[in-house]
Amino acid sequence: MNILAQIRGRFAQALGQLVDDPSELLDMVRSSQDAKFGDYQANCAMPLGKRLSRPPREIAEEIVQHLKIDDLCEPPQIAGPGFINLRLRSDWIVERLEAAGVDERLGVELTADPKTYVIDYSAPNVAKPMHVGHIRSTVIGDSLYRTLRFLGHRVIGDNHIGDWGTQFGMIIYGYRNFCDVDAYEASPVAELARLYRLVNTLVDYQASHDGLAAIEQQITEKSKLLETQQAAPPTGDKKADKKSAKAVRKRQGQVNDLRTELKATKEKIATIDADPVLSKQLSEHPAIRKACLAETVRLHDGDADNLRLWEEFLPPCREDIERIYRRLGITFDYTLGESFYHDRLAAVVDDLREKKIAVESDGAMCVFFEGDDVPMIVQKQDGAFLYSTTDLATLQYRVDTWGADAILYVVDHRQALHFEHLFSAARRWGYDQVELKHVVFGTVLGGDGRPYKTRSGDTVGLEGLLDEAIRKAHEVVSAGDDAKPDGPELDEEARSRISEVVGIAALKYADLSQNRSSDYTFSYEKMLALSGNTATYMQYAYARVRNIFARGQIDAAALRSDTAAIIVDHPAERAMALALLQFSEALEQTLVDYRPNLLTDYLFALANQFSTFYQQCHVLKAETEELRTSRLKLADLTARVIKQGLALLGIEVVEKM
RNA sequence: GCCCCCGUAGCUCAACUGGAUAGAGCACCGGUCUUCUAAACCGGAUGUUGCAGGUUCGAGCCCUGCCGGGGGUACCA
Numbered sequence: 001m002n003i004l005a006q007i008r009g010r011f012a013q014a015l016g017q018l019v020d021d022p023s024e025l026l027d028m029v030r031s032s033q034d035a036k037f038g039d040y041q042a043n044c045a046m047p048l049g050k051r052l053s054r055p056p057r058e059i060a061e062e063i064v065q066h067l068k069i070d071d072l073c074e075p076p077q078i079a080g081p082g083f084i085n086l087r088l089r090s091d092w093i094v095e096r097l098e099a100a101g102v103d104e105r106l107g108v109e110l111t112a113d114p115k116t117y118v119i120d121y122s123a124p125n126v127a128k129p130m131h132v133g134h135i136r137s138t139v140i141g142d143s144l145y146r147t148l149r150f151l152g153h154r155v156i157g158d159n160h161i162g163d164w165g166t167q168f169g170m171i172i173y174g175y176r177n178f179c180d181v182d183a184y185e186a187s188p189v190a191e192l193a194r195l196y197r198l199v200n201t202l203v204d205y206q207a208s209h210d211g212l213a214a215i216e217q218q219i220t221e222k223s224k225l226l227e228t229q230q231a232a233p234p235t236g237d238k239k240a241d242k243k244s245a246k247a248v249r250k251r252q253g254q255v256n257d258l259r260t261e262l263k264a265t266k267e268k269i270a271t272i273d274a275d276p277v278l279s280k281q282l283s284e285h286p287a288i289r290k291a292c293l294a295e296t297v298r299l300h301d302g303d304a305d306n307l308r309l310w311e312e313f314l315p316p317c318r319e320d321i322e323r324i325y326r327r328l329g330i331t332f333d334y335t336l337g338e339s340f341y342h343d344r345l346a347a348v349v350d351d352l353r354e355k356k357i358a359v360e361s362d363g364a365m366c367v368f369f370e371g372d373d374v375p376m377i378v379q380k381q382d383g384a385f386l387y388s389t390t391d392l393a394t395l396q397y398r399v400d401t402w403g404a405d406a407i408l409y410v411v412d413h414r415q416a417l418h419f420e421h422l423f424s425a426a427r428r429w430g431y432d433q434v435e436l437k438h439v440v441f442g443t444v445l446g447g448d449g450r451p452y453k454t455r456s457g458d459t460v461g462l463e464g465l466l467d468e469a470i471r472k473a474h475e476v477v478s479a480g481d482d483a484k485p486d487g488p489e490l491d492e493e494a495r496s497r498i499s500e501v502v503g504i505a506a507l508k509y510a511d512l513s514q515n516r517s518s519d520y521t522f523s524y525e526k527m528l529a530l531s532g533n534t535a536t537y538m539q540y541a542y543a544r545v546r547n548i549f550a551r552g553q554i555d556a557a558a559l560r561s562d563t564a565a566i567i568v569d570h571p572a573e574r575a576m577a578l579a580l581l582q583f584s585e586a587l588e589q590t591l592v593d594y595r596p597n598l599l600t601d602y603l604f605a606l607a608n609q610f611s612t613f614y615q616q617c618h619v620l621k622a623e624t625e626e627l628r629t630s631r632l633k634l635a636d637l638t639a640r641v642i643k644q645g646l647a648l649l650g651i652e653v654v655e656k657m
Numbered sequence: 658g659c660c661c662c663c664g665u666a667g668c669u670c671a672a673c674u675g676g677a678u679a680g681a682g683c684a685c686c687g688g689u690c691u692u693c694u695a696a697a698c699c700g701g702a703u704g705u706u707g708c709a710g711g712u713u714c715g716a717g718c719c720c721u722g723c724c725g726g727g728g729g730u731a732c733c734a
Contacts, residue, residue, distance in 0.1 A: 030673065043676055046714060056714070080677055081714060165734070364732050380732045387734050416661065417729055480696055514670065526669065531696055532682040540696050548693050589673055601671070615698045
């Protein structure tokens with residue numbers, strides 16, 4: 001039951017008598033922002049008045065006259081310049097809510113237009129340990145997956161892991177040169193991770209070392225430019241002078257950044273130079289950078305030994321990320337990484353060339369775009385393919401094999417240009433019927449306001465974060481249990497189990513509740529917060545409902561089949577009932593632009609409403625038996641909607657906390 | 658140079674894509690547990706929505722120009 005859709009239907013009929021196509025005007029029918037304006041409002045009389053050159057209030061009157069809605073609403077009120085305010089009839093609310101109460105889906109209808117969605121999310125590099133930067137894509141993608149599926153779409157979750165890149169060249173090189181055989185036998189994952197870190201450190205050292213001269217040269221060049229800019233005499237033109245002053249500041253900033261970088265690089269080099277073991281390894285492997293690249297190339301060329309090693313390494317690497325997914329409660333239908341597509345890439349480029357979509361430029365195969373000087377390169381000068389190529393092959397596979405109607409890419413904002421290119425190229429290639437959507441999310445920023453980067457040392461590993469979240473939840477759960485009026489009721493096993501659920505939920509919720517497009521400042525405090533607008537708040541509301549049922553020894557199944565009426569005389573009861581009925585709208589709104597924070601907003605408002613209701617309307621000690629039953633039904637529905645809503649966010653509930 | 662994103666309360670963020678008096682959480686102040694879990698509730702203070710114009714019945718949202726921050730930008734992913 002979607003109330004808004006019902007009301008819009010009525011308006012469509014009424015407006016149809018005033019204009020030919022009311023569809024645009026129907027968007028202006030919405031739920032009220034403020035309860036004093038009623039429950040819903042229509043704002044379409046104003047623009048219509050403009051269009052018909054008549055006073056908007058007069059138009060509003062006319063709309064109301066045509067409107068057949070008295071079975072749902074009390075008589076509409078016209079206010080201000082021509083707002084039409086609607087207040088739902090309480091008996092209608094009750095009727096709809098009772099229908100939702102006997103519905104497994106809580107009144108949320110399946111979509112009338114089921115589509116096949118492919119969601120591309122998480123996609124970590126399996127050779128590296130997962131870190132905090134992977135959370136966003138993973139939890140946002142998972143939530144969209146669950147929500148679309150709940151509404152009846154066919155949804156395919158595809159984890160496009162990085163399993164074919166240079167990092168495997170590094171591991172192969174590390175295995176051949178530095179492997180501790182006993183350690184590898186004991187725990188392949190741990191040893192491979194160590195090898196990756198080691199080789200990465202060495203390669204990074206060489207890159208830093210080789211890059212020093214370049215940085216210094218840049219400093220010299222930019223300093224010179226800066227001097228010239230500073231020496232330039234004022235032109236007398238205020239605007240021009242202001243502009244050049246700005247340029248000087250910018251240049252100064254560049255020079256400062258470079259100096260900082262130089263200093264950091266030198267320190268990094270010095271640290272490793274001071275380490276006798278690493279220094280020795282470096283002197284023994286002077287060409288490690290090139291050697292790693294060579295291993296990667298051999299792997300891609302089908303070298304039997306490297307392929308065998310890759311096949312040996314991949315399962316433990318995947319098992320390692322699987323462990324994290326299990327803890328997070330995340331699953332995928334497919335995990336088709338880069339390697340899955342490597343033997344399709346040549347054909348992709350051939351096809352693009354034949355269709356004149358890709359052309360040669362500077363020895364590389366490129367797709368050019370109108371109004372954009374930067375092409376998308378699909379094959380390098382040396383013949384190697386790039387991730388653009390893989391993404392095209394992947395898109396092709398998803399449409400051809402799965403019949404995707406839509407592909408959602410839950411990926412960092414910094415790849416916006418890449419996706420613009422990819423989508424544009426795909427459409428030219430003939431994939432113009434599929435909805436391609438870059439579900440952008442903001443960059444994870446470090447405490448310094450700059451993009452969060454993984455560097456050895458300051459990396460916040462994902463596992464450590466999970467442990468910390470659970471540890472902190474345990475403190476809060478224990479304190480809460482100890483403070484219960486009748487004394488603690490949870491044993492240690494229960495506390496641990498609850499802490500796990502609460503901790504993981506806090507972590508996910510911190511991400512999901514934020515508008516995905518804004519940048520995200522990484523903060524332990526925020527991610528692990530357990531009061532205020534958090535998952536904990538909703539889990540607590542849920543547990544309180546369950547506690548009412550436990551205290552009163554209420555059989556929920558029997559209650560649901562009880563035909564006694566729901567009563568919404570108290571304002572808190574009515575508000576509760578209305579909020580429950582708006583679940584469907586919240587889900588629809590969430591999917592308009594794939595924004596889970598609209599669902600968290602709804603659930604927070606719902607749980608908030610319940611807290612007020614809980615305070616003001618005693619359930620078990622209600623004045624009459626009828627009222628008691630009615631309130632039990634409201635409480636039961638609240639618990640079910642919270643549980644279902646959180647489930648769509650990938651968050652679980654507990655019966656006690 | 659060119660392109661994209663962002664700027665909202667002390668802090669972290671919303672604002673249903675142009676609607677009525679811009680809202681939450683945190684932090685702060687006051688009140689509420691012999692009554693279903695106080696992880697809560699009730700009340701209080703907090704704003705020139707970066708600045709200046711424009712569009713219109715109406716602008717945080719759209720347009721133009723500034724200021725400030727971030728990102729991207731030919732063979733990394």
